[in-house]
Amino acid sequence: MHTSSASSWSRLNWTRWITIAGLVLAFFAPPAFAQSDNTQLSGYVRDSAGAAIAGAKVVVKSEGTNLEREATTNEEGYYVVSNVSPGFYTVTAEQTGFKRFESTNKKVDPGISASLDATLEPGQVTETVSVVASTTAVETETSTVGKLVEAKQIEMSQLNGRNPLFLALLQPGVSGGALGGFSFGLTSGGFNINGSRSQDNLITFDGAVAVRTRSNGTSIGVADVDSTQEVQILTANYNAEYGRSAGGQIRIVTKSGTSDFHGTFYEFVRNSAFDANSWTRKRTNPGNQPCDDERFEKATHCRPDPFRFNQYGYNLNGPVI
Template identity: 45%
Template sequence: MRICVLLIVFAGFPAAGFAQFDSGQISGFVRDAQQAAIPGATVTVTNQGNGDHRSSVTNAAGFFVFPDLPVGIYSVTVELSGFKKFVQTDLRLSAASQMAVDGVLEVGSLEETVEVRASPSQVQTTTAQVARTIDTRQIQALTLNGRNPIYLASLKPGVRGGTIGTFDPDSVSNGSFSINGARDDEYVVMVDGAVATRTRSSGSMLGAQDVETVDEVQILTASYRAEYGRSSAGQIRFVTKSGTQ
């Protein structure tokens, strides 16, 4: 009986390990108008889609970090007595991204708010990976023959080829792409951090994806982090939608 219990407990570990790779991170520094660090400020990140939120307090250097955040659109709020509230909204956090958000607090009352909206295009400066992320808004707007999101990988420069079966909405083909000139069996398909490529059936996935349930498609082609092993050519990663409020 003890052995069975241990097997059940450890069986849950791989899923948790995979899931963290399809999450993102928001970190930054809180400073005043003279660029001096502000310790003890309360920082809250809120998922604008479902209302989930987390809070932390800046350290002596004014630094804060929120790891393992699910993919989504976030707001960051910074509060400290004697300063105006700082709010930055519409921050699009993608899988495996590390977003830097710095807050500048102005002297004033907490009833006063300084609100900043994120720019539509945010340059990734914290990692060197070569990737293309297609979010849910783009997925819905694009004319996609067959409505099979695997074909979106062809939008990334360096991805070529693809089979006619890709246009079938029920196809479980991995697309048969060539990434950076590599063979079509040298990349892997992932869904929510779990391997979806069938190891004993070349060119097939464990199931077809649906554009209505996919939140974003990420194509990694070079310089991605070590935890994205298993493939020499690249990765096609699907992140499915989460719940809403």
């Protein structure tokens, strides 16, 4: 009895210590970060002669939310601001004895490092040299092959079914699916990216995996086209953090709130009352009832195929008060 009790007590102590050790390891373990749409903005601050300016203050301000991030250049004039969300930014740089540098409308794409160099001219800090970013710079930070479909393109595109997933077909190397096809449900798009199978591609919503592994890669939801800011299609040479697939990546980025309140109410209608009859239906002519004859103009085969589709909803966004 005594030996059995001692053995039970020993097992209980071991179990207790293993449990405590597991909790300690879980608490102090370094976090594992998943893929993210955020990126970094970096660059060099130099004077007009090309010499590095150390200790310059660099401010990166979101033009949508007015959120500011600050950095200071090192002895080589280099600065880096990490965890920057996709969008447009105003970047300023200043140092005593130089005019203030300001660049507006700087575009930061999701998941792709951006760079912006600043050249400070001698003068007072109260003077400002403004630069408006209007051209697309050659990407030197990554070898990723892909395309970014931006908000204006999404707004102007006629999507049958209003599913932004099919904008992936705008990227060379993506085939399959149907950009003009009527599709608004759960689907992987049926894309072949550079020859890959549809099941080998990955769909993400704001960096979160959006496919079901037990349903042949079908999406777990349908993105609202009015809430979509950008659609990024990566076809080759993307970073290791975008793993999980042997094919391509379709990354849908939703809009963030801004410093002002905005709202949209909409209804999109498709109805056969707006359509003309098809040539195929007109030529059917059952029972010798030609559609050219006024007596049969209301016959079933002389009218468009019945179709009703109404999609309505709303979007509201703004600052958290």
